[in-house]
Amino acid sequence: MFICDTYHHFEFPAALLANLRDALRPGGRMVIIDLERIPGTAPEWIIDHVRTGKAEVIEEIVAAGFVQSDEIDVAGLEEDQVILFGRP
Numbered sequence: 001m002f003i004c005d006t007y008h009h010f011e012f013p014a015a016l017l018a019n020l021r022d023a024l025r026p027g028g029r030m031v032i033i034d035l036e037r038i039p040g041t042a043p044e045w046i047i048d049h050v051r052t053g054k055a056e057v058i059e060e061i062v063a064a065g066f067v068q069s070d071e072i073d074v075a076g077l078e079e080d081q082v083i084l085f086g087r088p
Contacts, residue, residue: 001030005080007057008034008050017064024087030066032057033074036081046079054081061085 001024010016024030034057036042037050052060058068066085074082 001028002033003030004033005035007032008037008052013060014064017061017066021065021087026087028087029069030061030085030087032061032083032085033077033080035079042079054083057081058083 001020007013020030035046035050037046037053039047039053042050061083062068062085065087067088068083069086070084072082072084074080
């Protein structure tokens with residue numbers, strides 16, 4: 001499952017993540033690429049536009065039954081975070 005630059009628009013993440021978890025087979029993987037909201041570091045337009053920071057994103061997704069498997073830096077995506085999850 002690939003979610004790119006849209007996670008910050010999820011108004012009801014718990015409900016949506018439950019549906020995504022159900023749609024993903026056991027052992028399946030999910031990649032989240034989204035703007036990284038870091039107060040004091042990120043541009044003001046990201047702070048104003050993105051609803052939550054990385055720790056909260058991970059917390060929401062783990063609470064929905066996913067397991068974080070990795071976090072990677074991708075050249076050219078300086079304003080984005082790339083986080084990998086799996087469904088047990």
